[in-house]
Amino acid sequence: MTADPYKVLGVSRDATDDEIKKAYRELTKKYHPDNYANSPLSEVAEEKMKEINEAYDEIQRQRSSAQSGGYGSSQSSGRTYTGEFIRIRELINEGRYSEAQIMLGSVAQSDRNAEWNFLKGCVLVQMGWYFDAQKYFETACYMDPSNAEYRAALDSIRNSSSQYGRGYRTNAGGGECSACDMCSTLICADCLCECCGGDLIRCC
Amino acid sequence: MFGYIKPRTAELKVKEHEFYKSVYCGLCKSMKKRASMLRMTLSYDFVFLALVRMAMTGDSCSFHLERCVVHPFKKRPVLDNNQSLTFCADASALLTYYNVLDKMADKGKGRLRGYLSYPLAKRIFKKISPDAELILSAEKHLGSLSEYEKQNGDSADCAAEHFGLLLSDIFSHGLDERNAAIAAEIGRHIGRWIYLIDALDDIEDDRKSGSYNPLIIGGYNFDQAVTAMNMELIGLERAIELISFSDSGIENIIKNIIYLGMPDCAERVIKKWRDQGDLK
Numbered sequence: 001m002t003a004d005p006y007k008v009l010g011v012s013r014d015a016t017d018d019e020i021k022k023a024y025r026e027l028t029k030k031y032h033p034d035n036y037a038n039s040p041l042s043e044v045a046e047e048k049m050k051e052i053n054e055a056y057d058e059i060q061r062q063r064s065s066a067q068s069g070g071y072g073s074s075q076s077s078g079r080t081y082t083g084e085f086i087r088i089r090e091l092i093n094e095g096r097y098s099e100a101q102i103m104l105g106s107v108a109q110s111d112r113n114a115e116w117n118f119l120k121g122c123v124l125v126q127m128g129w130y131f132d133a134q135k136y137f138e139t140a141c142y143m144d145p146s147n148a149e150y151r152a153a154l155d156s157i158r159n160s161s162s163q164y165g166r167g168y169r170t171n172a173g174g175g176e177c178s179a180c181d182m183c184s185t186l187i188c189a190d191c192l193c194e195c196c197g198g199d200l201i202r203c204c
Numbered sequence: 205m206f207g208y209i210k211p212r213t214a215e216l217k218v219k220e221h222e223f224y225k226s227v228y229c230g231l232c233k234s235m236k237k238r239a240s241m242l243r244m245t246l247s248y249d250f251v252f253l254a255l256v257r258m259a260m261t262g263d264s265c266s267f268h269l270e271r272c273v274v275h276p277f278k279k280r281p282v283l284d285n286n287q288s289l290t291f292c293a294d295a296s297a298l299l300t301y302y303n304v305l306d307k308m309a310d311k312g313k314g315r316l317r318g319y320l321s322y323p324l325a326k327r328i329f330k331k332i333s334p335d336a337e338l339i340l341s342a343e344k345h346l347g348s349l350s351e352y353e354k355q356n357g358d359s360a361d362c363a364a365e366h367f368g369l370l371l372s373d374i375f376s377h378g379l380d381e382r383n384a385a386i387a388a389e390i391g392r393h394i395g396r397w398i399y400l401i402d403a404l405d406d407i408e409d410d411r412k413s414g415s416y417n418p419l420i421i422g423g424y425n426f427d428q429a430v431t432a433m434n435m436e437l438i439g440l441e442r443a444i445e446l447i448s449f450s451d452s453g454i455e456n457i458i459k460n461i462i463y464l465g466m467p468d469c470a471e472r473v474i475k476k477w478r479d480q481g482d483l484k
């Protein structure tokens with residue numbers, strides 16, 4: 001068969017499996033032999049049906065081989081980019097940030113989803129580039145508001161930054177003694193002296 | 205040079221404030237010795253560098269009383285010249301020279317001032333003849349920064365990193381391994397913080413004159429700016445805590461600068477900009 005199977009079914013190459021199934025069902029309904037039983041066009045319809053079946057089988061074959069040759073688990077969309085992101089996560093966990101950066105950079109613009117933005121933010125945090133990291137985390141949260149992991153990453157930066165300088169005391173550090181300390185110490189010393197029969201401060 | 209690295213003097217002890225001023229005066233005297241006109245570049249930022257260097261090298265601190273042109277009536281305590289002060293004087297000459305070069309390439313109102321200052325800056329630079337390593341570092345990092353600006357880079361972090369790396373080299377120059385690592389981190393965070401706050405401060409002027417400003421190109425909001433600058437200060441704090449201070453006076457002044465002075469400066473800039481409306 002020389003025709004493009006996607007064209008035969010009237011779907012785009014990016015169509016999901018569900019979309020392809022739907023298109024196939026509609027076409028089979030249309031060109032089903034029962035519809036053309038007493039028609040002079042039954043053979044033509046039969047040929048069309050054959051074409052549609054072959055196209056559907058071809059797409060199934062192509063997609064299942066891509067799936068098994070890919071990085072393992074993939075979602076129903078059949079794409080392999082989720083596998084790439086698993087690899088990037090591994091690199092980040094291993095501390096191999098420059099490699100993670102390179103892999104992130106090679107992802108196509110159209111595939112840069114919430115997870116991509118989150119992983120980009122993680123790498124930037126390691127470099128200490130908090131301005132950009134925030135931007136990417138915020139984008140990830142915006143694209144996927146329900147994801148707790150992305151929200152936690154953004155909050156973690158904000159919480160850390162708001163804690164700055166809380167521990168610093170503007171008055172003197174410990175170990176200093178004020179006039180009050182001195183007086184009370186001397187009075188105590190004087191009392192103790194008097195208990196033992198002496199007198200440190202005559203007027204007290 | 206920029207004037208953002210200052211203490212909150214109200215929270216300094218009197219003796220610490222006196223000490224701080226004596227370092228400032230000492231730096232002035234040191235600059236006079238190296239190249240008379242270099243005193244025009246005197247700034248508080250380099251006093252911070254001097255304090256950090258002295259804390260790390262354990263340079264001796266002795267004082268003498270002296271009058272000067274600016275304070276002709278009463279003699280004031282001045283820190284005697286030491287290695288740290290000499291180093292800061294040279295660093296000031298280096299950064300001023302490159303700052304002037306940068307201004308000359310600028311589009312804004314600083315351009316004319318740049319051209320006027322150039323002959324003097326060049327003469328001072330030649331007389332001081334800074335260390336080759338530092339010149340290389342300045343050429344490399346400021347060159348990269350200039351390239352990034354020409355390409356209208358939109359990441360303030362990326363631009364700030366170049367300046368941070370330059371200050372990192374300056375802060376750590378000539379120190380032993382352990383101190384150099386700490387000083388490099390301090391310099392990097394100081395450099396990044398200065399770059400970010402300067403970009404924030406100049407945002408309106410740059411918008412009017414069409415000068416490069418990564419915050420205008422990349423577009424950031426007020427919360428992100430505050431958070432990012434605080435994160436630099438946190439990194440700075442971590443580095444400073446690793447210094448083994450032998451002098452509590454220097455320690456207190458440095459901590460006052462990073463915990464009070466620098467956040468005060470940031471607050472002032474952000475307030476001014478917040479009053480004018482959000483960035484975007």
